[in-house]
Amino acid sequence: MILGGAQENTLYTVEGLDRREGWETLLVTGPAIGPEGELINRAAESGVRIEIVDLLRREISPFKDAAAYYSLKRIIRREKPEIVHTHSSKAGILGRAAATACGVPVIVHTIHGLPFHPYQNRLVSALYISLERWAARRCDAIITVCDAMAEKAVAAGVASREKFHTIYSGMELETFLDAGKERASVRRELGIPGGVPVVGKVARLFHLKGHKYLIEAMPRVLKQFPDTRFLFVGDGILREALSDRARELGVFDSIVFAGLVDPSRVGAMIGAMDLLVHCSLREGLARVLPQALLAGVPVISYDIDGAREVVQEGVTGRLLGPGAVDELAQAITWSLRAPEDAAAMAARGKELCVEMFGADRMVESIASLYEKLLKAS
Numbered sequence: 001m002i003l004g005g006a007q008e009n010t011l012y013t014v015e016g017l018d019r020r021e022g023w024e025t026l027l028v029t030g031p032a033i034g035p036e037g038e039l040i041n042r043a044a045e046s047g048v049r050i051e052i053v054d055l056l057r058r059e060i061s062p063f064k065d066a067a068a069y070y071s072l073k074r075i076i077r078r079e080k081p082e083i084v085h086t087h088s089s090k091a092g093i094l095g096r097a098a099a100t101a102c103g104v105p106v107i108v109h110t111i112h113g114l115p116f117h118p119y120q121n122r123l124v125s126a127l128y129i130s131l132e133r134w135a136a137r138r139c140d141a142i143i144t145v146c147d148a149m150a151e152k153a154v155a156a157g158v159a160s161r162e163k164f165h166t167i168y169s170g171m172e173l174e175t176f177l178d179a180g181k182e183r184a185s186v187r188r189e190l191g192i193p194g195g196v197p198v199v200g201k202v203a204r205l206f207h208l209k210g211h212k213y214l215i216e217a218m219p220r221v222l223k224q225f226p227d228t229r230f231l232f233v234g235d236g237i238l239r240e241a242l243s244d245r246a247r248e249l250g251v252f253d254s255i256v257f258a259g260l261v262d263p264s265r266v267g268a269m270i271g272a273m274d275l276l277v278h279c280s281l282r283e284g285l286a287r288v289l290p291q292a293l294l295a296g297v298p299v300i301s302y303d304i305d306g307a308r309e310v311v312q313e314g315v316t317g318r319l320l321g322p323g324a325v326d327e328l329a330q331a332i333t334w335s336l337r338a339p340e341d342a343a344a345m346a347a348r349g350k351e352l353c354v355e356m357f358g359a360d361r362m363v364e365s366i367a368s369l370y371e372k373l374l375k376a377s
Helices: 005-019 040-045 062-079 089-101 122-136 147-155 173-177 179-190 211-224 239-248 263-271 288-294 326-337 339-356 359-376
Strands: 027-029 050-052 083-087 106-111 141-144 164-166 198-202 229-233 255-259 275-278 299-302 318-320
Touching (some): 005 027, 005 359, 089 106, 141 147, 198 211, 263 288, 288 339, 299 326, 318 326
Parallel strands (some): 141 164, 299 318
């Protein structure tokens, strides 16, 4: 339960189900280890039942993974749940295996991002595909956070199309609809002058998140808009390397590293921006895209996975080829030069996202799927 979209999705689901009459949940998670921040305290404060399996960790470790599997089995046998719903790749494999071994009536898995992708070793990718196929046979339904994710999984032979259900990842809409209210105070807090353009990115400072492409584009943007500030919200293992590259290019002084931000403050950070850039190379459907549009902030995104289900080129935002730097710089400068046109796109995106991304809507869709599967079990 580190800070992240998959984790927020899981938390909102559990909280929403707990509020529904006749439902009881238990959130089982590994420890929130790492520089990304955590959501365990938020879960505890909201009254969610939580059980931490200490050996359920992100890194692959045969001993720890086997011990985590047996811990999950013990919990499932004790709780006797009607439904086990797993999230993320490793927990999804171990959890589905444990639930199957314990005879759980309904098993559901959500794919937030596929573990296999074009940027990894082919043998590793083939292993992950085999594991996902194996795990898919051990569940009744697979939820994906966008249609593109389902299509990729089907193309890889993970399971038949009938097993997949797209349910967009819900969020607390009001947090982002009201994001602009703290614009001036957030800028003061971050030391950003009130009248300068702010280009933001919200993501862990981690591999494949694409910060390096934005840094490479900065000199071209600053040549035309020298007062621009680039706001990085999030932290991670690449902060030093990214800082070093920014110094090499002479753009370090134009970057504001906000570091870790409490989830309740992400909306306010977005509201302080004039433009949000999402240049990750791998993401299910990045929550920050609808979050920015809900806040009325124009967006630019690389065309990866489910991005185009929210960002329609020239309609609700700008959509670029993955890894493009020149095009990224051009799109940023266009947005800063034509703010009224960019704002009109954001307004259309806002209307779309209000319909698609409410947390209550997500929970209702998941609960309906649960009930359908229970009837068929």
